[in-house]
Amino acid sequence: MSRNKGLRMSGTVLDHNARLSVAPMMDWTDRHCRYLHRLLSRKALLYTEMVTSPALVRGGALHLLDHDVSEHPVALQLGGSDPAELAQAAKLGAEAGYDEINLNCGCPSDRVQSGTFGAILMQQPDLVARCVEAMRAAVDVEVTVKCRIGVDDQDPEVVLPDFLEKVSAAGCRRFTIHARKAWLQGLSPKENRDIPPLDYDLVRRMRARFPDLHLSVNGGITTMAQTEGFLADGLDGVMIGRAAYHDPSAVLCGADERIFGAKTDALEPEAAVIAMLPYIEAHLSAGGKLAQVTRHMLGLFQGRPGARVWRRMLSEGAHRKGAGPALVEEALAAFRDTVAGDRATA
Known part of the structure; x- marks a missing residue:
């Protein structure tokens, strides 16, 4: 899959797509995952894993920008804290064809803290503003920010509005807010996704306080019904993370009509599996491995009869030599047989 220099989408169009987005997730939302998710929803905004600006600018790792034309609308998330370097990385992303460049101000891992980016940037809104200003000057696509409501002992009621005011003054008009604090000391990244309490009401108050900004909420959201509820409350968008990965059908199938009011050619799970076959063949022909793709497909039938046999066959077989x-x-046929047998005994 070569880097795609396809048509870019305007900020106003992306505002609509951002009504539902799939969160950037390290080791998960790679190009194979995004290709699958795009089959299930033609409208939802997709994000890359976080790519660090040093990897692109100093390391020359431009392969990290590879994506398929079908993934659009798709945003590149960058991690970094040096305005000039982020500007260069953003330019590389825009040249590769990404529709949006997003700055990570929310990841709490030790690795990103040591690089002075991620959630630790909540402590430096002026620096974030300079980064955004430099990135916007370098590209002609929208620059957005994903953040937390605060870190450590910060008071989110004070910190979050100050952060939004300063960063929006630099030209950022679309923010995704993970409605939890990040504890940089004492909690692991996994614990930071679950232990700090969610404060959705604070995000709702920010929506009222900053009516000119586009604000999406993230954190702990698992269903389409929750998504519809937040949109009905007046929030501009909802970003879903782990649930969209582990149970993509529940989150993405039907979203085009329910969330976007559009009838599209998005596929149901079984049809999506069939549509993945040529993609898998092309990936293998280019030297890739089956498991690199199928690991993202394990949750397609979550909660349905036959889901276990589907997962087992792919998990056990995809790493074997010659698997394709x-x-x-075969796994799809076994799934269908289980479903048919379950119906026959019902």
Whole structure:
């Protein structure tokens, strides 16, 4: 998959797509995952894993920008804290064809703290503003920010509005707010996704306080019904993370009509599996491995009869020598047989 220099989407169009987005998740939302998710929803905004600006600018790791034309609308999330370097990285992302460049101000891992980016930037809104200003000057696509409501002992009631005011003054008009604090000391990244309490009401108050900004909420959201509720409350968008990965059908199938009011050619899970077969064949022909794709497909039938046999066959077989599309077809047939048997005994 070569870097795509396709047509870019305007900020106003992306505002609409951002009504529902799939969060950037390290080791998960790679290009194979995004290709699958795009089959299930033609409208939802997709994000890359976080890519660090040093990797692109100093390391020359431009392969990290590879994506398929079908993924659009798709945003590149960058991690960094040096305005000049972020500007260069943003330019590389825009040249590669990404529709949006997003700055990570929310990741709490030790690795990003040591690089002075991620959630620790909540402590330096002036620096974030300079980063955004430099990135916007370098590209002609929208620059957005994903943040927390605060870190450590900060008071979110004070910190978050100050952060939004200063960063929006630099030209950022779309923010995704993970409605939890990040504790940089004492909690692991996994614990930071669950232990700090959610404060959705604070995000709602920010929506009222900053009516000219586009604000999406993130954190602890798992269903389409919750998404519809937040949108009905007046929030501009909802970003879903782990639930969209582990149960993509529940989150993305039907979203085009329910969330966006559009009838599209998005696929149901079984049809999506069939549509993945040529993609898998192309990936293998280019030297890739089956498991690199199928690991993202394990949750397609979550909660349905046959889901276990589907997961087992792919998990056990995808790493075997010579494994290819035939294994996926066999697993789908086994899933269908289980479903048929379950219906027959009902």
